[in-house]
Amino acid sequence: MSDLLKITAGPFTFDARFERAAAPKTCAAFESRMPYVSKVVHVRWSGEGVWIPLGDYSFGVDYENHTSYPAPGQFILYPGGLSETEILLAYGGVRFASKVGQLAGSHFITITSNLDKLPELGRLALWEGAQAIRFEKA
Incomplete structure (x- = not known):
């Protein structure tokens, strides 16, 4: 079972890895749904990030390795509860x-290449709208 991923978001391609040691259940739940295809839109309240809004969809996991301050290139999964389920990718400063206020999500994927392209992805989502995203095994 490989921890390596390829993520295509808008016109950009990123290498990434699962954070399996810190978030094993979240990684397994997400991996079982791969290839995972959706769209990212710019965040509303969190700062410099893009997100996949998922409504009441459940991955069947709870918090692991959770944070309110993901670093650029970190994906977090909010399992739902106070707000809707979502996946967020930080491209800059995020709270x-x-x-309903501050939340925490499970950091489960980290981008390992082309971090300099993340702000461009954020600008595209902000000014041009939703961008396609695809997660697949590398």
Whole structure:
């Protein structure tokens, strides 16, 4: 079972890895749904990030390795509860929040290449709208 991923977001391709040691259940739940295809939009309250809003969808996991301050290139999964389920990718400074206030999500994937392209992805989502995203095994 490889921890390596290829993520295509908008016109950009990134190498990434699962954070399996810190978030094993979240990684397993997400991996079982791969290849995972969706769209990212710019965040509303959290700062410099893009997110995949998932409504009441459940990955069947709880918090592991959770943070409110993901670093650029870190994906977090919010399992739902106070706000809707979502996946967020930080491209700059993020304080993860929703209309109900500060939240925490499980850091489960880290981008390992082309980090300099993340702000461009953020600008595209902000000014041009939703961008396609695909997670697959490397």
